[in-house]
Amino acid sequence: MSPEDTLRFGYRSLTGYPTRTLLMLLAMSIGVTAVVLLTSLGEGARQYVLNQFSALGSNMVIVLPGRSETTGAAPPMVGATARDLTLEDALALYRSSAVRHVAPLIVGTANVSYAGLSREVMILGSTAEMQAVRELEMAQGRFLPPGEAERASNVVVLGAKVKREIFGNATALGEWVRIEDRRYRVIGVLSDKGQSLGAEISDTVFIPVASAQQLFNTEGLFRILVQARARESIPRAVEAAREIIRERHDGKDDITVITQDAVLETFDRILTALTLAVAGIAAISLGVAGVLIMNVMLVAVSQRTTEIGLLKAVGASGAQIMRLFLTEAAMLSLLGAALGIVLAYVGIWILGQMFPAFPLSPPNWALGAAVGISLVTGLLFGVMPARRAARLDPVQALSRR
């Protein structure tokens, strides 16, 4: 019997018993939908986190004071005794050709007040380079002025939320706000959009790093953000940062260098594992579909006993009958998988309409795996009924009406 004829025969028996066929397709497609949809969600979460991180600024290397073992279990106690990172340390990093921008950062909280309104706000002291490093967008005015980092000018750039809360809809540009006991002129307002982990930034204000040193009365930097020239130069930038600082700190290795890649990789690993776990759970529903297929195929075999007997009487061998029933099971599985994938895409489309910011698309491996698993379950659970059919005694089968 030719493959086309085998397929046609299978097709005719699937359409010959529409209820049974539809039920099995439903079971199979629900399983496949679950696998594809859940892996899409997992993969979407992974993409989302990755996007958020890369929006932090690209090719970023972060230099922290104090040495910490990134792999050790004990908390980094040495940090306390380490030497401060100074503004000079930060500027020295420009010596490496792998470094494009260096943005020193001091963080503290202080009272920001204007016209009797006062708020406790996070103050970020930095330089003009911060804009490039963190890819900050301006809503109005400009960012911190470029030039000598050591100059403590009294200017401030407001985060979007801070501006809203202090000025409302009124113009902020050119106004003077008070931070603790000093007055700063507003030269810019950050935009709300295009920001990563954005809430945090919009709730802060930027002042020149030297002004922040005075304000918080400290020489030491909270950290140094370094932007490497390209992705490939990140390792060189890391190495250079270590060497330059070691040289300046009397040969002591007292800093920690974090690359965005390392953080990303960790998240990537966690979320990939999560996706796999969720896919595994969904695969169980495919197993359930397999059991259902077996059950229905067994019923089909007993319903079609006389047909099987007849096939034998007109010369079908056991192997041929087995092939016919397995083909039927495989067709059901594949059709079910196809239907399931369509359903999954409909589900993804609906979710996409509801949560436009969340990237949702099934990973290719999930599509392949869903089809593969459904085919394997279909065939696996189809074997037993098919063998039963192949072994049927034709005399007995035909003696019934």
Place this chain on the structure above:
Amino acid sequence: MIRLTGINRIFEVGDEKVHALNDVDLDVGAGEYLSIMGPSGSGKSTLLNLLGLLDRPTSGTYYLDDVDASSLSEDERATLRRDKIGFVFQFFHLIPRLTAFENVELPLTLAGVEPAERRPKVEAALESLGLMPRAAHRPEQLSGGQRQRVAIARATIMDPPVLLADEPTGNLDSASGSEVIDILEELNHRGITLLVVTHDEALGKRAKRRIHMVDGAIVEDVQQTPS
């Protein structure tokens, strides 16, 4: 054509043994026309199933066309059945979801004959039995006589040398029953070896050779000269 020697078929039901065929010897030449009669339970169907290679004897030898059927594997028996034997049943056993055309086509399909070759054969078979207008009908849309004619077309589509019919008129009224017997006899005229099991005395008498069975044994085997 057919040579049975010392055939026994014993069914075991629980502890009991049912001797369905008891030391049966039978020789049938090519082109013969036999009727097999006898009371219910006398072993007629069992004999036919053995001849049709659907069943194996408990003991004894069966030569079909000089091939020792008892020495063959299941697959070889299936092939032999496909090429040498046509079956007609009391309950027609047409596949309900397939059309008359597809039912007749089935043995050719199973044998792997090309679709282009199948079509003219099936059409010729349906045509000769006056079924062409019903080709696209499913069995439930056909009368009993038409169903049995479709079954006969299916049984003969592979041009088997032997046609076995187990009470082919058992489910038909006398008019369509004799119509079916006419068709079978016409096939016999054209050379097919025909064995018909029947309860109908009148139909049985139409055969040139009549076999009577009782309790699994052949008690009478008469050659009739047409009167």
